[in-house]
Amino acid sequence: MSKRLYYEEPYLQEFKGKILEKIKIGGKPALILDNTCFYPTSGGQPNDLGYIQGVSIVDVIEDNEKIIHVLKEGIEEEFGDTVIGKIDWERRFDHMQQHSGQHILSAAFEKLWNAGTVSFNLGDEICTLDIMKDNITSEEVKKAEILSNNIVLENKSIKVYFVYQERANELNLRKIPPQKGDIRIVEIKDFDICACCGTHCGTTGEVGLIKILKWEKRGVKTRLDFICGKRSFKDYYWKNELIKNISNKLTIKETELGEAVERMLEERKETRKELREIKEKLQEYKAKRLIDESSLKDNRIKIISKVFEEDNFQEVRELVQKIINLDESVVVLFGIKSEGAKILFACSRALKYDMNRLIREAGKFIEGRGGGAHNFAQAGGERAEGIEDALNYALEHFQEFII
Ligand SMILES: [Zn+2]
CATH class of the missing domain: 3.10.310.40 (Diaminopimelate Epimerase; Chain A, domain 1)
Incomplete structure (x- = not known):
């Protein structure tokens, strides 16, 4: 059994662990340690990456109570030796921002329209959230975004703790855990309480801007594409650059871009029509000549x-x-x-x-x-x-x- 250091200390980036097993996974060397802060792919959150003894980790897998670290190449250390693990903090913190953002969004939809979360996925670029609500309007999406971002700005604490199964039943959890035994709880103060095994920010302020990019109806559900934190900044950055460049080229104000595009499309339609007529005349002239x-x-x-x-x-x-x-x-x-x-x-x-x-x-x-x-x-x-x-x-x- 591997002790999961990230349960108690999600901000721990470096740790020491003893080798319990050296195995092969898909032909690649892999290690099981007595404790680890590497998060394995589970519950919609992707695995951590990083290094053990300076060797790259290519995957982290959960197998019952064990956490398996798949390495790019073998290491010299043997059973019982202590190794140093270092996680890719940029990637982990990004996952913490996205996952905490997902909890906030899920709670917002539940509070506003009693729309439960069906599933979610934290992708490499875009995260998705499937909620039990169809025909969502732009106004409703905006309302959920405003509530979520207000929760971010209120900088509420996000606490993680374990409770017994019996106590969990009394907590009115947003998500009921499937497993028995101790339940890990993630609680956003006065806003959301949910069973979850993922890694989270310590406060909602760290989540940064939560933005829903688009959404689509999927039967009785709706799939929302969203991003949080640094991803939102990157998205805002390139979109701002793009709009700035286009408005500079067209020498108009950014706020007038919409109207300008409409006008240009209309002009293009007219120009195409004229061009067609001119080509027609030219062909006739060539034919006669x-x-x-x-x-x-x-x-x-x-x-x-x-x-x-x-x-x-x-x-x-x-x-x-x-x-x-x-x-x-x-x-x-x-x-x-x-x-x-x-x-x-x-x-x-x-x-x-x-x-x-x-x-x-x-x-x-x-x-x-x-x-x-x-x-x-x-x-x-x-x-x-x-x-x-x-x-x-x-x-x-x-x-x-x-x-
Ligand atoms: Zn979660």
């Missing part, structure tokens, strides 16, 4: 043949569509080099050439495959240097491909 510049074949069919170097395939497709809609006797033979090798053949609906069969033949020059309708077909391949040959082939032979 290409028809005007086209060469005549057999004094009847207008031929437009062109290789595009940098253009967007979808825009070229739209241009082809425009051309064949504008003119009743045009054949379009396009190649596009910007996205591999692509060819696009089309003709006016009134013409009876089979572009689908033609592109299958011409596609061989770009080692490509494709097809489409009789008046609009496309093919894609790997050989961009074959595009000119594909277009020349099509130009010479399209009259042979009749539907």
